[in-house]
Amino acid sequence: MSARTTDxxxxxxxxxxxxxxxxxxxxxxPSIIVLGEDVGLNGGVFRATDGxxxxxxxxRVIDTPLAENGIVGxxxxxxxxxxxxxxxxxxxxxxxxxxxxxxxxxxxxxxxxRGRYHVPxxxxxxxxxxxxxxxxxxxxxxxxxxxxxxxxxxxxxxxYDAKGLLISAIQNNDPVIFMEPKKxxxxxxxxxxxxxxxxxxxxxxxxxxxxxxxxxxxxxxMRPSLEAQEFLARExxxxxVIDLRSLVPLDIDTLIASVTKTGRLVxxxxxxxxxxxxxELTALVNDKALVHLLAPVERVTGYDTIFPYxxxxxxxxxxxxxxxxxxxxTLDF
Amino acid sequence: MPRQVIFEGRIENLSILDKDGQVDKKLEPKLTRDQLxxxxxxxxxxxxxxxxxxxxxxxxxIGTYGSLRGQEAAQAGIAFNxxxxxxxxxxxxxxxxxxxxxxxxxxxxxxWKGDERGNIVPPDLRILPASVPVGSQLVHAAGLGxxxxxxxxxxxxxxxxxxxxxxxxDFHEALNFAGVFNARTVFFIQNNQWAISVxxxxxxxxxxxxxxxxxxxxxxIQVDGNDVLAVYAASKAAVEHARSGKGASLIEAxxxxxxxxxxxxxxxxxxxxxxxxxxxxxxxxxRFRKYLVSKKMxxxxxxxxxxxxxxxxxxxxxxKLESMPAPTxxxxxxxxxxxxxxxxxxxxxxFAQGDRS
Numbered sequence: 001m002s003a004r005t006t007d008x009x010x011x012x013x014x015x016x017x018x019x020x021x022x023x024x025x026x027x028x029x030p031s032i033i034v035l036g037e038d039v040g041l042n043g044g045v046f047r048a049t050d051g052x053x054x055x056x057x058x059x060r061v062i063d064t065p066l067a068e069n070g071i072v073g074x075x076x077x078x079x080x081x082x083x084x085x086x087x088x089x090x091x092x093x094x095x096x097x098x099x100x101x102x103x104x105x106x107x108x109x110x111x112x113x114r115g116r117y118h119v120p121x122x123x124x125x126x127x128x129x130x131x132x133x134x135x136x137x138x139x140x141x142x143x144x145x146x147x148x149x150x151x152x153x154x155x156x157x158x159x160y161d162a163k164g165l166l167i168s169a170i171q172n173n174d175p176v177i178f179m180e181p182k183k184x185x186x187x188x189x190x191x192x193x194x195x196x197x198x199x200x201x202x203x204x205x206x207x208x209x210x211x212x213x214x215x216x217x218x219x220x221x222m223r224p225s226l227e228a229q230e231f232l233a234r235e236x237x238x239x240x241v242i243d244l245r246s247l248v249p250l251d252i253d254t255l256i257a258s259v260t261k262t263g264r265l266v267x268x269x270x271x272x273x274x275x276x277x278x279x280e281l282t283a284l285v286n287d288k289a290l291v292h293l294l295a296p297v298e299r300v301t302g303y304d305t306i307f308p309y310x311x312x313x314x315x316x317x318x319x320x321x322x323x324x325x326x327x328x329x330t331l332d333f
Numbered sequence: 334m335p336r337q338v339i340f341e342g343r344i345e346n347l348s349i350l351d352k353d354g355q356v357d358k359k360l361e362p363k364l365t366r367d368q369l370x371x372x373x374x375x376x377x378x379x380x381x382x383x384x385x386x387x388x389x390x391x392x393x394x395i396g397t398y399g400s401l402r403g404q405e406a407a408q409a410g411i412a413f414n415x416x417x418x419x420x421x422x423x424x425x426x427x428x429x430x431x432x433x434x435x436x437x438x439x440x441x442x443x444x445w446k447g448d449e450r451g452n453i454v455p456p457d458l459r460i461l462p463a464s465v466p467v468g469s470q471l472v473h474a475a476g477l478g479x480x481x482x483x484x485x486x487x488x489x490x491x492x493x494x495x496x497x498x499x500x501x502x503d504f505h506e507a508l509n510f511a512g513v514f515n516a517r518t519v520f521f522i523q524n525n526q527w528a529i530s531v532x533x534x535x536x537x538x539x540x541x542x543x544x545x546x547x548x549x550x551x552x553x554i555q556v557d558g559n560d561v562l563a564v565y566a567a568s569k570a571a572v573e574h575a576r577s578g579k580g581a582s583l584i585e586a587x588x589x590x591x592x593x594x595x596x597x598x599x600x601x602x603x604x605x606x607x608x609x610x611x612x613x614x615x616x617x618x619x620r621f622r623k624y625l626v627s628k629k630m631x632x633x634x635x636x637x638x639x640x641x642x643x644x645x646x647x648x649x650x651x652x653k654l655e656s657m658p659a660p661t662x663x664x665x666x667x668x669x670x671x672x673x674x675x676x677x678x679x680x681x682x683x684f685a686q687g688d689r690s
Contacts, residue, residue, distance in 0.1 A: 033483075059483055065513055070472055070506035077476020080461070081420075082484065097502070104466045105473070111668040113452040113462055118671065149669055173671045202674065249674035 012192040015185040017159035018048045018124070021166035022086065024196045026056055029084065032170060035062040036071055036088030036124075045090055046126055046185060068098040072123060076106055079119045084170060092127035092179065093136035099144075106175040107150030121175045122166070126182035127155075128220045128270055129317050132310040139307055140219075140271035145177045146247050146280070152176045153247040154201060157222040159190045161245055164199030172201065181220035202249030206258070210240035213264035213327050216255060216281060218244040221268045221318060228323035239327060247277055255281065256288050263294035264330040270317050273301040295333035300326040342547040344540075346587075347567050348557040352615045354623025362566050366630050372413055372561055373625060374639060376405040376618050379429035381643040382438055385651065386428075386445065390596045394655070395446040399426050403559070403591030406617030407523050409433060410564025411491060411584070414572040417457055420481075420490040422474040425463040426523070427493045436460055438650035439657070448660060459488070467528075468494050468501030471520065475507040478516025478581060489575045490518045497528025499545065500536045508549040511581035518581045519571045520546075523558060525590035530603035546583035558586030559617040562624075589615070 012020060026032045034049055034056075040063035043050035053061040064071050068089055075085040089095045095102075102123065110118040129138035145153045154169055154176055156162035162180070169176035207222070208229050217225040222243050229239040240258050244251065259265050265285055267278035278299040285297055300318045308316050349360045364372075383402050389395040401408065408429030415421070421430055428441050435458060444451030444463060452462035464470035474492025481488050498504055499522060511518045522542050526533045539545065546553025552574070556563045564586055571582045589612035593600045600609075625631035666673065666681040673681065683690070 062514075065506070065509050067502075067506045067509070069502060070475070070510050073469065073472025073503065073506065074476030074479060074510050077422075077473040077478070077490075078480045078483075079476075080473065081477045081480025083480055100466060100469055100503075101472065104469060105464075110670070111665070112449055113454070113668075114449050114664070115668045116453045117461065152670070250676070252675055 008194045009191040010194060011189040012159045012163075013186045013189050014156065014159045014162050014180070015046055015048050017163040017192050018166060018180060019050050019052070020192065021163040021170075022049065022052060023055065025167050025170045026052065026060065028196060031082060032084045032086065033060045033062060033078065034086045034088065035064050035075060037064060037066055037090055039063060039088050044088060046182060048088065048124070048180070068094055069101055072098040072101040072106065075121050075123075076101060076109075076119055079121045080109070080117055084120050086122045086124060086170060089123060089125040091137045092125045092141050093139040095125055095141060098123070102145075102151070102175070102177070103148050107148050110174060111150065118173055119175050120173045122169045122178050123175070124178045124180060126185070127179040128181050128183050129307060129313050130183035130220065132313070135309060138313065140179075140269070140302070142179055142247055142269075143271055143276050146277060150175065151248060152201060153179065154245065155179045155181065155219040155247065156245060157181060157184070157219050157243050159192050161199050161205070161243075163192055164197050165201065165245060167196055168198045168201050176201070179219065183220040184223065199245065201246045202251055204245055204251035204254040205243040206240065206254065207243050208239065208241040210238040210262065212238045212262055213266060213330055214240045214242060214258040214262045215266045215268060215323065215327065216242045216244060217268040218247065221270055224318055224320045224323050225268050227320040228327060231320060231324055232327060237327070237331065252284065252288070255284070259285050259289045260292045263292050265293075266298045266300060266323065266326045266330060268300045268318055268323055268326070270302045272304045273299055274304050276301055295330040298326045298330050342544060344544045344547070344553055344555060346555040346557070347563045348560055349562040349566065350560045350620055350624055352620060354620045354627060356562070356624060360566070362562055362569070364565075368413075369625060369628075370630060372409050372565070373621055373631065375409040375412065375429070375433050376561065376621065377639055378432065378643050378646070379405045379408060380618060381640070381647050382428060382432060382441070385647045386442065387592075387596065389442065389651065390445075395442055397595050397597045398445045399595045400590075400592035401426050401429050403589045403612065403617065404523055404525060405429055406561035406621065407558040407564055407586040407588045410561045410586075411519075411521050411568040413565055414568045415489065415491065417459070418488045419459065420474070420477050420488060421460040422470050422477065422490060422492045423461065423463055424467070424470060424493045424495060424498065425465055426495070427463070430493065431460055434458060434460060437653070438647065439653035442650065442654045443657065446654070448657070450657070450660060468498030468503040470494070471498070471503050471507035472510065474518050474520065475510040475514075475516050475581075478511055478518030478575070479514045481517040482515055482578070485578075487576050488517065489572050490516070492518055492520050494520070494522055495528065496522065496524040496526065496533050496536050496542060497531065498522070499542050505549075508546065508551065508581070508583065512549040512551045515578070515580040517575040517578070519568070519575055520581065520583045521568070522583065522585045523588055524585050525588050527590050527594070527604070529594040529598060541585060543583060543585035551581045551583060553583040553585070555585045555587060558588030559615050559620065561617060561621050588617070
């Protein structure tokens with residue numbers, strides 16, 4: 001792992017940290033290329049690739065025809081041909097056409113050739129609701145990806161993590177689905193070191209330590225989770241908040257250590273509840289920490305509905321109030 | 334504004350040997366005796382491999398198998414233009430191309446036996462494993478062709494598919510990407526007339542598959558796919574076009590799937606015996622043999638000797654297949670990722686210790 005960070009930092013938003021990660025990684029390794037719709041001169045619909053076209057040119061920042069399956073499929077070919085492609089899917093709701101390539105090929109090449117070929121590919125996609133977007137612009141499909149062996153699934157919640165995790169993802173030799181919480185793309189800035197640094201895949205972050213209950217979340221749902229922690233601190237309820245950062249690989253040790261300590265777990269995600277990632281976490285706690293549980297695991301999630309249109313979306317998305325209610329349920333059990 | 338013609342397309346069909354092996358002298362490629370008999374050897378090798386595979390399947394020694402019978406000229410004609418540094422991106426019926434480039438037959442048999450080790454291509458070959466989701470491999474061929482262009486490598490990528498695959502979106506996305514990005518890719522479509530039970534005319538209302546190239550701004554040609562000289566000549570032009578950086582192109586080789594779709598299929602349910610008879614009279618190997626005999630390059634004795642040699646080679650490869658040690662079951666965990674995450678390590682360990690919970 002290279003560590004050429006300087007002491008210097010810059011205040012960046014999450015989406016700027018994504019751009020910075022791409023730029024730093026591309027400067028270091030000429031095999032890294034970016035491809036997708038509008039990623040070139042336009043810098044992407046969310047400006048995540050802003051300025052890269054100017055610095056690296058049309059052969060490394062590639063505006064493709066409008067075809068998600070073609071983007072990911074050709075990226076698989078580029079990866080096998082010696083590149084490290086970073087493909088952008090404009091919105092997670094548009095990933096379905098590319099799912100054949102992601103599931104049937106990217107995820108399988110290494111194992112089915114017993115290591116003869118592998119696919120060092122990152123598929124970046126803004127996910128989630130809360131920005132009053134049109135239909136098909138607010139989905140969270142992480143559970144689909146997690147249920148596909150061969151993929152790694154990474155979801156940052158802060159600018160610092162976004163940069164360090166994305167660089168780790170790009171340098172990883174297996175496919176990574178990198179889901180970016182677009183709701184918080186620009187909601188705050190934090191100090192981000194200049195140059196290349198890594199946040200390892202598979203290492204959760206205990207953002208707040210606590211005694212009474214563990215709240216586990218990731219991405220945009222970290223915000224209501226932390227708001228609930230703050231709110232309940234006033235009542236002297238001590239909430240431990242864990243940001244998973246990557247769902248595959250999962251930091252099981254941090255999860256189990258926390259639940260063993262607190263005896264209570266609330267999982268927060270905006271994807272639908274049934275067979276969502278919360279269900280897997282519940283099963284894992286059942287396997288590994290059942291005797292430490294003082295209450296059933298509580299899931300605070302989106303509903304098993306299609307994602308509502310803009311004017312009702314705030315009723316669907318978990319917020320502080322729902323997380324607080326979930327925590328109280330485990331405390332009152 | 335007046336109406337103006339902004340595009341006029343034209344697609345040629347190339348045929349050099351007729352069904353009786355008579356050659357069109359003007360179009361006859363300049364190939365040496367060694368090259369011509371070398372092509373014939375490849376075709377006979379493919380057929381012997383195929384006949385043995387069908388036998389092995391019937392005996393339960395390999396699993397469901399997709400026969401290439403009838404498509405030997407198509408596969409030998411393109412393969413003869415490729416070198417080991419070129420990329421082969423196959424569908425699931427390109428055993429002939431694979432072995433022509435040097436992939437050991439026992440690995441191909443191993444794949445059809447249900448052994449992933451059949452996909453461990455020797456390091457000096459650039460052959461991707463068979464792709465079952467129909468047409469999905471063509472976008473990889475486009476991407477690899479983009480990679481060769483970006484690296485300015487004089488390697489050519491050949492993406493294979495059948496007529497059915499041309500109805501899939503992947504075919505169109507692949508040709509479109511390859512056209513836009515000037516990929517060093519040849520799309521080689523073996524139109525064998527049947528996608529399982531659905532005939533070619535149900536795949537497209539167009540006169541040819543080759544003409545679809547025009548919509549993507551790349552050259553396209555239709556060839557008699559049972560005429561190895563025509564396939565060779567069209568492939569040579571397409572491969573040179575790609576190798577010299579001029580970009581992608583499409584070849585439609587019109588051929589016929591002589592057998593069932595796979596050993597799990599029964600063509601008698603949907604094919605007319607007259608149709609089969611028509612194509613039997615156009616067998617690619619018989620036709621080319623007649624041509625070689627007429628050129629005094631081949632005799633019945635040569636043929637008997639070649640058949641014996643190929644049969645021995647195939648038997649030897651089957652021995653290699655069947656002397657492969659059984660795979661260790663735990664292997665299916667080992668290549669899921671470069672570094673196994675805890676859950677796979679845990680499952681692997683429990684499995685290895687005989688825990689079947």
